[in-house]
Amino acid sequence: MTDMEAQTTNRHQSQEPEVPAIIKKANRPVTLKFEDVVYKIKTQKGVFESTGKKSKTEEKMILKGITGVVSPGEMLAMLGPSGSGKTTLLTALGGQLNGHIGGTISYNGEPFSSPMKRNTGFVTQDDVLYPHLTVTETLVFTALLRLPNSLTKEEKVMHAEEVITQLGLTRCKNSIIGGPFMRGISGGERKRVSIGQEMLINPSLLFLDEPTSGLDSTTAQRIVSTLWELAEGGRTVVMTIHQPSSRLFYMFHKVLLLSDGNPLYFGKGAGAMDYFSSIGYTPSVAMNPSDFLLDLANGVSSDENEEDRVAVKQALISAYKSNLADKLKSEVNEMSNHLPDGTSHKQFGRWCTTWGQQFSVLLQRGLKERKHESFSGLKIGQVLVVGFLSGLLWWQSSAHLQDQIGLLFFYSGFWGFFPLFQAIFTFPQERLMITKERSSGMYRLSAYFMARSVGDLPMELVLPTIFVIITYWMGGLKPSAGNFLETLFVLLLSVMVSQGMGLALGAMVMNLKSATTLGSVIMLSFLLASGFYVQHVPAFIAWIKYISISHYTYKLLLESQFKPSDTYQCSPNATCLIGEYPAVKLVGLDQKVISIVALFLMLVGFRVIAYFALMRIGASR
Template sequence: MDAKALSEVEEVEKDLKHASERFRKSKVHSTTASDAESGPKHPPPIKTNTKKLTFQNIEAIAVKKKGIRQEILKKVSGVARPGELTFIMGSSGAGKTTLLNILTGRNIKNIETEGEVIVNGRHMTPTEMKRLSAYVQQDDVFIGMLTVKETLRFAAKLRSPFKLDKVELESIVDELLVMMSLKKCENTKVGSMTEKSLSRGERKRLAFACEILTDPPILFCDEPTSGLDSFMSHQVIKALRQLTYEGKTVVCTIHQPSTSVYQMADQLILLSQGHIAYAGPAKQVDAFFGRCGYPIPKFVSSPDHFMRVISHKSFESEEEYNTRIVKIVDEHETMLKEKSGHSSTHSSRREQAIPDADSFSRTWWCQFYYIFHRSATQLYRERAVLMTKLIQTLIMSVMIGGCYFQMQIHRDYLPSFKGFAFVSVQMMHMLFMMPAMTVFWKDYPVVVREFQANMYSPSAYYLAKTTADSVQYLVFPVIFSAIMLGMANLPYTIYIITHYLVINILLSLNACSIAQSFAAMCGHLATGMTVLPIVCVPLMVFGGFMITYDAIPWYFLPLAWISWYKYGFEAITIVFFESHGQIDGCGDNSTVVEMSSQGNCSTGPAFIKDQAFEVSNLWIDYTVILAALLFWKILGVLAFSWRIRRA
């Protein structure tokens, strides 16, 4: 390294140490005299709990369809020490991300693994490793409607080891913003794939900030410089280098770094075809390749040279490539034997048990409250979507209300009332069921990451998210009901209006719960939208409008028994007719033909009975609708929790 490059590295390290000390000071809570009398509010600051990571003989085999097995890693071993930045390098397909996933115990579905992952002499299970470390994955996923500061604030509330008051929370968030060079964009929305806002480098640094809130002793990063230019790559690795001054063990995969980025690494693990080609100090890799017979040419950077050596060139045969790799791997094993004199061993010392991965830092109710607040903020900021739903509700209610304009309880309007009652039930499903189905899937990757980071349980997220989303489905049914009642000329009493509103609200909430439950069970939006009508349409057919309850064939009666359409239709009919006396137009002058065409045209209770309904069934109808709502909500929670935990 020349004098100029050495000077630049020293200047960067000086700046990093200063920033690291500033952040470390923010974590120290001063104790006043009053605090001393009442006891400390927080545990006293302790020295950083450093962790040495060792992995031995890691093997990975991907199990694909039709029993095809592909070997990805072949007895890979290495060490990552506290206070050092370790790069895992290799060409595309070398197994870098797979190795990182095995070390972290995540994303290893359909992969058979063997080997040992050891931290300070303790053999780690995937559950323990998840609790002990933080993992910044290659794709940065966030809630796009939140600002940078709000994202950090939410993470701090749920991930801090102890509860923070408002002043301490803001202090830590501000220090992280400064430390990760995000202060200038703290009030900028994070954005999404379709709504650009933060740059890739800013999103990557925000991901680091969210992960280090818990002060993890080990930090893993998968391709932190992917898609970034050389300057932004340098800034991101600079942020990682900064964390090593806290005593953290930082391990990241990287494809082909620039010289300035490469010079920040302390340790290097070089993978090729699933083998370890080199594992040791980054400064000694040039000498190693010279020993293998591939000295670095003049005016060529080290990473460019050894990546070229271990990569498969298009003009060489598979045999030539394998011969070169085997030579490098054998030379590396010889070097290790010369260095150690014997195969490495590990201590059998055991450490204290690590808490289970599902022991969250906050209670379930705290998780629910914070997620509900975030979800409500999202909903409020999606005002264009809310306005669209409002316009849709207004248009549909006015059009349908126009069909029943000035409708009365009269002999001539009895068939129309049946349509009025049933369309009220049906529209609560048509208007709100499909929109509710999409509530999870935009944020699904975020939920998976946050659950894997031990922020909250899937049940807390599901119930908080659906509760916040359901607020709009309390308002829209009221608007629909008010327009329908206002345009019709039906009798208005507090009793009738209240029951009509409550029934429509319960039906809309039930429709949303059904949609959300099917979305969670199917796991794919298109599949859910295809399957849902298969269930709902048969239940609607036997809801009492297209065929009366007493005329349904016995083999279809179970569908009528569980049809919430039927119970909603019955409840609305009972509310309007149970206290109604003689129906206008059903006097003695009505002919037999007229009366038979209208059914039992005499009194309200007689009309109810003519529909094969019972006046005494009103509270049974309410009970069944509430039971259906509870059933779909519980089923949705179970399905969503299962899907998130196996993701």
């Protein structure tokens, strides 16, 4: 009995749960071929000369002519030391590598395309998961987004439950994922959740980057056994793996050994030791085959000194070119005549679900994930404290016009900064998740963007409303329903505009420190030019107020409280028109419609900018 047969027998004799029907059969087979794959990057290198330091561009070759073929029903493992190019090659084969790739990569004889995303699963080495969702919620939301509409909602939920059982996640199904500062499930369970997300879509082509990294041998065995079952169902499985145990090694149908971007071996896993023995490399003691192959990839041989590592690597590269390269290319060319029938993209739908379904699911998921952040006691407490403090400082200031104007300006300032900085963090924090889900074709960017924007609205509007309710009456502003509602409307409109600017800055910069600094500079410029601090602004810089959120907000807040015909006590025996008060006259109490239109244009414009900035994330994948 061969090692592979023994592994299969042991699995069937064990009490592991039966593989769910959804992952037993592939939708359609995919043959993966790659010929002479080359990948180069340009790096900057400092050069010191007598004139100082200069930057020199160098070209570094990461992949150096990799060839291979993986058929449906096969599992390929790519081995090699760190920096050998395993992950780069996996990313290239998975259609997720930016830049120019030399050589040819084909899927059933065709190049990678957007519809192929629907049929491809990609599990990254780092688990990208929402920390506040439970295991069940994570997989159910994925199922609702990625499974086709030919299945009912109940069937999609059932498939998620089946995958939970198959991967041994039943014990922690109701536990949250957790994160760096939040206790959740273990690292091995997180990895199985990531694999489960890809198993849900029943992919014909599955890529995994270090799926057993950080796992104990028993958990690693279970995961690789599951992947072997997936391959047996007609799938093409490709993975990188650093140092598998011997029993895992013999489960791989094919093995690719890399060293510094060069192929040293491609062929059956069971035949690797015989090949290297035939060219004069055998282990001096009985050892794990993967350990021996990694030693060779590092240039370490039992009969060589450490100084001869380069020579060993060159000898292995030459042996590969002499013994395997031509034979492998012939095999790849021969496979072109035996591709699976019906490779037309017509069988691949662009989207699994409608726009409305995507929006609904993403909105539900977002509300569940962010309810702890949005309704955090710290954020609510901050607004309440500032609100009551402001109310006490401006207590019944109706008799003092300048104080009331100052309160209205504080409204525009505080509620310009607060939503701005809340929104700046939105997209940079979710960049990895957007990249992962967009690259798999899970949903339309427009559905995600709208769900994210709508999901943030409740708390974004509730907090300023509470703030106005507290400070409006304590500050002694006009006690009429009309004035109050107009003030509230202006402030909420300003909050949404500031939030839009924060979204745009975060999406464009995608660096929290840089985006926060840029946002501070812009908002401070808007405040300085809004007409409260400086009443005689030089003409050459006065144009800033026409693009200032604070200027239009401050102007509308003044108009919500005062009319040009209103009067105030300008001296003990005289009253004057509020419209002639210097601080008010500079801003003006007219052109209300223009100010509202300007804010609405900003409201839409900033979000359009944010949307187009997000399009570059995952768009090329």
